[in-house]
Amino acid sequence: xxxxxxxxxxxxxxxxxxxxxxxxxxxxxxxxxxxxxxxxxxxxxxxxxxxxxxxxxxxxxxxxxxxxxxxxxxxxxxxxxxxxxxxxxxxxxxxxxxxxxxxxxxxxxxxxxxxxxxxxxxxxxxxxxxxxxxxxxxxxxxxxxxxxxxxxxxxxxxxxxxxxxxxxxxxxxxxxxxxxxxxxxxxxxxxxxxxxxxxxxxxxxxxxxxxxxxxxxxxxxxxxxxxxxxxxxxxxxxxxxxxxxxxxxxxxxxxxxxxxxxxxxxxxxxxxxxxxxxxxxxxxxxxxxxxxxxxxxxxxxxxxxxxxxxxxxxxxxxxxxxxxxxxxxxxxxxxxxxxxxxxxxxxxxxxxxxxxxxxxxxxxxxxxxxxxxxxxxxxxxxxxxxxxxxxxxxxxxxxxxxxxxxxxxxxxxxxxxxxxxxxxxxxxxxxxxxxxxxxxxxxxxx
Amino acid sequence: xxxxxxxxxxxxxxxxxxxxxxxxxxxxxxxxxxxxxxxxxxxxxxxxxxxxxxxxxxxxxxxxxxxxxxxxxxxxxxxxxxxxxxxxxxxxxxxxxxxxxxxxxxxxxxxxxxxxxxxxxxxxxxxxxxxxxxxxxxxxxxxxxxxxxxxxxxxxxxxxxxxxxxxxxxxxxxxxxxxxxxxxxxxxxxxxxxxxxxxxxxxxxxxxxxxxxxxxxxxxxxxxxxxxxxxxxxxxxxxxxxxxxxxxxxxxxxxxxxxxxxxxxxxxxxxxxxxxxxxxxxxxxxxxxxxxxxxxxxxxxxxxxxxxxxxxxxxxxxxxxxxxxxxxxxxxxxxxxxxxxxxxxxxxxxxxxxxxxxxxxxxxxxxxxxxxxxxxxxxxxxxxxxxxxxxxxxxxxxxxxxxxxxxxxxxxxxxxxxxxxxxxxxxxxxxxxxxxxxxxxxxxxxxxxxxxxxxxxxxxxxxxxxxxxxxxxxxxxxxxxxxxxxxxxxxxxxxxxxxxxxxxxxxxxxxxxxxxxxxxxxx
Numbered sequence: 001x002x003x004x005x006x007x008x009x010x011x012x013x014x015x016x017x018x019x020x021x022x023x024x025x026x027x028x029x030x031x032x033x034x035x036x037x038x039x040x041x042x043x044x045x046x047x048x049x050x051x052x053x054x055x056x057x058x059x060x061x062x063x064x065x066x067x068x069x070x071x072x073x074x075x076x077x078x079x080x081x082x083x084x085x086x087x088x089x090x091x092x093x094x095x096x097x098x099x100x101x102x103x104x105x106x107x108x109x110x111x112x113x114x115x116x117x118x119x120x121x122x123x124x125x126x127x128x129x130x131x132x133x134x135x136x137x138x139x140x141x142x143x144x145x146x147x148x149x150x151x152x153x154x155x156x157x158x159x160x161x162x163x164x165x166x167x168x169x170x171x172x173x174x175x176x177x178x179x180x181x182x183x184x185x186x187x188x189x190x191x192x193x194x195x196x197x198x199x200x201x202x203x204x205x206x207x208x209x210x211x212x213x214x215x216x217x218x219x220x221x222x223x224x225x226x227x228x229x230x231x232x233x234x235x236x237x238x239x240x241x242x243x244x245x246x247x248x249x250x251x252x253x254x255x256x257x258x259x260x261x262x263x264x265x266x267x268x269x270x271x272x273x274x275x276x277x278x279x280x281x282x283x284x285x286x287x288x289x290x291x292x293x294x295x296x297x298x299x300x301x302x303x304x305x306x307x308x309x310x311x312x313x314x315x316x317x318x319x320x321x322x323x324x325x326x327x328x329x330x331x332x333x334x335x336x337x338x339x340x341x342x343x344x345x346x347x348x349x350x351x352x353x354x355x356x357x358x359x360x361x362x363x364x365x366x367x368x369x370x371x372x373x374x375x376x377x378x379x380x381x382x383x384x385x386x387x388x389x390x391x392x393x394x395x396x397x398x399x400x401x402x403x404x405x406x407x408x409x410x411x412x413x414x415x416x417x418x419x420x421x422x423x424x425x426x427x428x429x430x431x432x433x434x435x436x437x438x439x440x441x442x443x444x445x446x
Numbered sequence: 447x448x449x450x451x452x453x454x455x456x457x458x459x460x461x462x463x464x465x466x467x468x469x470x471x472x473x474x475x476x477x478x479x480x481x482x483x484x485x486x487x488x489x490x491x492x493x494x495x496x497x498x499x500x501x502x503x504x505x506x507x508x509x510x511x512x513x514x515x516x517x518x519x520x521x522x523x524x525x526x527x528x529x530x531x532x533x534x535x536x537x538x539x540x541x542x543x544x545x546x547x548x549x550x551x552x553x554x555x556x557x558x559x560x561x562x563x564x565x566x567x568x569x570x571x572x573x574x575x576x577x578x579x580x581x582x583x584x585x586x587x588x589x590x591x592x593x594x595x596x597x598x599x600x601x602x603x604x605x606x607x608x609x610x611x612x613x614x615x616x617x618x619x620x621x622x623x624x625x626x627x628x629x630x631x632x633x634x635x636x637x638x639x640x641x642x643x644x645x646x647x648x649x650x651x652x653x654x655x656x657x658x659x660x661x662x663x664x665x666x667x668x669x670x671x672x673x674x675x676x677x678x679x680x681x682x683x684x685x686x687x688x689x690x691x692x693x694x695x696x697x698x699x700x701x702x703x704x705x706x707x708x709x710x711x712x713x714x715x716x717x718x719x720x721x722x723x724x725x726x727x728x729x730x731x732x733x734x735x736x737x738x739x740x741x742x743x744x745x746x747x748x749x750x751x752x753x754x755x756x757x758x759x760x761x762x763x764x765x766x767x768x769x770x771x772x773x774x775x776x777x778x779x780x781x782x783x784x785x786x787x788x789x790x791x792x793x794x795x796x797x798x799x800x801x802x803x804x805x806x807x808x809x810x811x812x813x814x815x816x817x818x819x820x821x822x823x824x825x826x827x828x829x830x831x832x833x834x835x836x837x838x839x840x841x842x843x844x845x846x847x848x849x850x851x852x853x854x855x856x857x858x859x860x861x862x863x864x865x866x867x868x869x870x871x872x873x874x875x876x877x878x879x880x881x882x883x884x885x886x887x888x889x890x891x892x893x894x895x896x897x898x899x900x901x902x903x904x905x906x907x908x909x910x911x912x913x914x915x916x917x918x919x920x921x922x923x924x925x926x927x928x929x930x931x932x933x934x935x936x937x938x939x940x941x942x943x944x945x946x947x948x949x950x951x952x953x954x955x956x957x958x959x960x961x962x963x964x965x966x967x968x969x
Contacts, residue, residue, distance in 0.1 A: 001827065001834060003557055003559060003749075003827070003831075003914075004914055005916065005917035005920075006842075010917075010918040014918065017845060017848050018845060018847075018862075026837075026841065026844055027698075027730075027840070027862075028861065028862065029699075029700045030698055030729075030730055031702065031735075034703065036731065036734075040728060042596060042599050042600070043828050044829055045826070046825050048826070051561065051822055052565070054825060055571070055818070056568060056570075057585075058571070059569070059571045060570055060585065061570070061588065063582035063583070064570050065573055066573055072575045072577055072578060075576075075577075076810065084497070087530075088529075088533045088534075091534065091537045092537075092543075092544035092545070093540040093541075093544075093545070094533075094537055094542075095544075095563075095751045096555075096558050097541060097752065097753075097754045098894075099752070099754070099755040100754065102541070102885070102889065103957075104886070104889055104952045104953065105539070105540065105950050106539075107540070107951045107952050108538065109754035111539075114486070115486060115487055115968070118488060118968040123521065129967065131755070132756075134611040134612060135808055136809065137808045137809035138615070145655075165809035165810065166809055168774075169807065169809060171805065172622070172773070172804065172806050173656075175805070176622055176656045176804075177655070216510060218513055244519075245507070245510075245514065246510070246514070246515055247514065247516075248517075260809075267815075269571075269572050269573075269574075269814050270574045270575070270811065271812065272810060272811070272813040272815060273611070273757030273813045273816060292964075294961070295965040298953040298955045299953035299955075302953070304955045305955075306955050308957065308960040308966075309961055314648050315646075315648075316647070318651055318654075318660075319650035319651060321647070321654075323651070324617065324651035326612065326613065326646075327612040327614065327745075328756045329755075330755030330757070331751070331755075332757055334754065341487050341524045341529055341532070342523070342524060342526065342529050343496060343497070343523060344497070344523015344524065345493055345518065345519045346496040347496035347497070347500055348519070348521065351498070353503050354500060360505075360506075377511065394579055395579055398578075399581075403578055403582065410788070411577075
């Protein structure tokens with residue numbers, strides 16, 4: 001067993017030192033009925049070559065986006081990741097280290113987290129950011145819980161453009177805690193309906209931009225209305241790359257921002273692990289969930305970094321903590337930060353513009369081909385209302401080797417939206433891919 | 447005892463106290479040989495650089511109206527060589543399991559096989575989208591199904607919810623299933639969760655997070671749950687108990703079957719914190735102990751790397767009673783292939799009629815990247831190898847305990863420990879050295895400190911978990927180091943400890959200042 005260094009001779013010596021005869025003597029506290037003789041019914045030890053073959057055979061049964069025209073988004077986006085990112089996150093000292101509880105020998109991780117927090121703050125236009133949460137959806141749920149702590153109110157208004165998985169994640173946690181949620185009617189453009197739900201019980205309004213249909217939303221009016229009613233505005237962003245082109249949530253008046261950071265540095269990986277970016281106004285700092293890295297000095301007066309404000313956290317406050325979160329998404333935060341550093345403001349703006357340009361190019365082609373686009377303003381994702389249900393259309397396109405978007409019905413069974421198809425276009429999409437999609441879509445709807 | 451340059455023990459140094467020449471020597475610019483000071487990426491006067499060659503295209507953004515970002519973001523860019531050097535220099539300021547023993551109790555810092563990393567990066571696994579048509583991801587669903595099968599078989603439990611993204615997220619999932627089960631039985635009035643004083647902080651935090659009252663259960667003098675106290679506190683208001691087994695004192699709960707029986711008799715459910723599953727994997731099935739729900743930290747037991755604080759993964763195995771309430775989505779086999787049940791509507795079919803999912807833990811289907819790594823580790827070991835994992839983890843911990851207990855006090859000396867050995871600070875009394883000081887001195891010797899001051903029920907706790915992937919040679923090196931340090935503490939070499947670490951990338955950091963004057967981003 002290549003991962004287990006003890007030899008039979010070592011084991012015998014060690015048992016001797018401990019003063020017991022057999023390994024079973026170390027398991028004497030296990031009650032008799034639970035002691036198992038032999039091994040469980042699973043395959044036995046396998047060499048590296050065999051395991052690699054098994055995993056490769058599973059991988060071969062999947063269609064990888066690299067090999068086909070690919071237009072799937074709806075909360076996870078396929079962007080190019082520079083090779084340097086993966087190289088750096090695979091360095092032993094980042095990959096195989098733990099949460100930086102001993103700051104003197106974790107300055108690498110800690111400085112990265114400080115830089116990450118700074119990047120997230122600037123990207124979202126907010127004063128403070130934490131050192132990452134699990135993903136965007138759980139970050140949104142944490143934001144709602146935080147808003148109820150801050151406002152001591154009990155209702156969350158969820159906009160009709162919020163990703164249905166995010167809505168369900170928020171509702172699951174909110175209902176368990178006794179927070180009331182009001183989901184606005186599903187809508188491609190949702191501003192008016194959201195405003196009507198705000199009242200004196202409202203702790204927060206959760207609005208996504210660009211929303212699940214791709215619509216870029218001006219949240220300023222919602223921010224004003226929410227804040228005038230004493231509620232917080234939580235802005236959700238599932239496509240972090242959009243922040244390179246669109247006005248930041250902070251600039252539009254957000255109180256809390258929850259972002260899925262996957263687009264920057266983190267591969268699709270069939271849905272996880274991803275990285276939740278969480279930022280807020282400074283006055284909410286002590287109510288924030290998760291890890292925070294802070295600057296300080298060491299005994300020589302040199303700058304250094306530590307995890308800080310841990311009196312909010314579960315290991316200190318136990319049942320009084322702001323959240324039960326222990327692990328964050330450290331390595332994905334590193335990937336995000338490295339990719340963000342490589343892009344810089346210049347690269348981020350450029351790639352954002354390319355996304356915008358390509359998505360609009362496809363939209364123009366589809367309009368020319370007679371399709372109805374329902375998204376009024378968008379970044380790199382938009383929705384086509386097909387003349388027939390989108391689910392079989394997507395299946396038909398997949399059979400032809402085109403992964404052509406996400407039917408809204410895949411996310412939520414909502415009458416009136418069966419024909420909605422959400423298409424995402426990133427910098428990885430070529431002109432030939434677009435041509436293939438238009439042809440496949442035309443044939444599939446006939 | 448100290449070491450010479452090739453790691454052999456030498457005679458103890460008789461110097462009365464410390465004289466670290468390197469500590470008093472200052473270089474002209476503050477670097478230390480290969481260890482260079484590294485500025486923040488923000489400390490550049492020009493933010494216009496980029497390490498990615500994208501063209502600057504012109505766009506017509508008129509339909510975005512007033513939504514176009516006008517301001518400068520203030521995000522610095524690094525060219526590729528600058529980025530590489532920045533992050534490599536930073537990396538050199540970290541301890542890591544690939545450098546040396548990382549004996550953090552309850553954290554399970556074991557070797558991270560690189561085969562796992564390679565498999566997670568196969569394009570057919572790492573580069574697939576969670577919303578691709580299920581016909582195009584049959585291999586991914588098969589992988590999730592296989593992982594589920596291994597988890598169920600190893601735990602002896604009939605069901606598993608695989609989406610939770612970390613151990614604490616798994617606790618949340620388990621308690622939500624328990625809450626849903628009680629509500630389905632008209633037992634929604636059960637508002638209390640019993641948690642032993644020695645539990646991980648996440649246990650009471652999770653229970654409180656979902657609105658339960660947390661009541662503590664006392665501990666016996668031998669470091670286990672006080673069954674009499676538990677029995678006295680179980681009642682019609684109790685929804686669940688949360689017990690870590692093996693517990694945070696590194697001990698197996700001898701009365702666990704009785705604990706489960708009492709819990710069930712009171713109409714409550716038994717949540718087991720599975721953070722320490724690596725101590726028993728392949729040898730004991732939690733299902734045989736009467737557990738109703740238990741999360742499994744894939745990053746601990748199944749070696750997915752900790753990455754400086756995550757990502758983790760926390761699938762939850764569930765008993766028959768809780769299985770129907772497992773959250774969406776889940777994978778089902780339909781003979782010729784696999785399907786993914788993502789909606790309540792999808793479960794109206796005959797086979798899934800009993801399912802009443804309590805909701806959804808997160809967007810998409812959980813930590814696939816971690817599933818790949820964990821399954822790779824499971825397949826590599828097999829059933830026999832995983833049993834050996836538990837045995838070697840327990841053997842290594844007991845070897846450390848046996849090798850140090852003449853010098854360092856053990857709060858629960860009777861009987862074996864499981865995969866971690868617990869010491870307290872009784873033996874440091876009157877030396878002027880604290881647990882913290884002792885830990886910091888270990889850094890100078892090249893080891894990451896053990897877990898300190900946890901569990902809270904033991905004064906000045908030092909919890910050492912070597913894991914199964916440490917060789918006897920490395921354990922002996924570690925033991926010799928701790929013995930030498932213990933000798934120094936008892937010999938009154940206080941400065942060695944108070945000023946430690948002397949040789950780390952940073953000296954002892956002022957944590958109070960960081961909390962009093964929070965500086966959380968560059969400005």
